[in-house]
Amino acid sequence: MFFRVRVIGRENIPADGGVLLCSNHINNLDPPFLGAFLKRDTRYMAKSELFTKPVLKGLLPKLGAFPIRRGMSDRQALRTGLGLLKEEEMIGVFPEGTRSRTGELGKGLAGIGFFALRSRAEVVPAAITGSYKPFSRLTIVYGKPVNMEKLREEKVSAEEATEAIMEEIRGLLNRKPGKQ
Template structure:
């Protein structure tokens, strides 16, 4: 058994009863093809929670600093995470993400780029739009509706994939594409809160 599958099982056993995790919209998740999951970011536990609820293995883009942390630097690469330099255009990370999507894998992103201090949805960065426009992946909006409080319900909602065909043809900007993704996440949050 690989470390990803082991980790996913362990996280599920620990977090599902603690946060009474409810998964909504799992049927919206494409069974094959490249998938870009774009989720809001309210807690450090978001990546494991999305990873354990997604029906397919997820490759997360994670801030580079985590790959220098003593324990994490040996774990992260083995659970499909890859580094991104924050606050600048990281070509290496963009190439890696696109190549995973072309290989029909699942890439997980938090378009806000950092955790929301208030729990409110922040502004998305252009990276999400870049991946959405430059790949033929399904774009799946995801909303994590908390808070993370023991024995209070935590919802993870997967929306229907956003159809980017016409946006790709119209060559909209990465910022515009990200805005459309963020609107979808916002809609899921207000619908299921």
């Protein structure tokens, strides 16, 4: 009601099967907005610190979020994510691992490439631009799925796969208004 949201590319979200929805991260409201305009439920990987906050620790699991410990290899989060993708769920992730204070796209973390290479999920890039200030324009663009099969065949590293995904997100952020 308070936001003017423009959604582009909703048709690029597969109706079924595992989906890794990868977006830039500019605000705490990104997770609910990224999934709110889609027909599928979106599960989110969220920093483990959020699961210790009084209100959020009960709410986040009910919303389908699962914790990840940042700054280290969190095997449990990786297993949970791969399991959800195998069960044909859609997981929303923010490859940078944290919000951008400047709005510029940062470096993606290798864990996203790991998920993309190890699962058979479709990898859909997304970009959020604009402002969350009331009555401002916010645009969410869902791009076409990234061809991960070629990268799997080439046996690229998780870092290289992450960079390919980040390039797609960068392209969505740099696209001209009105273009897909």
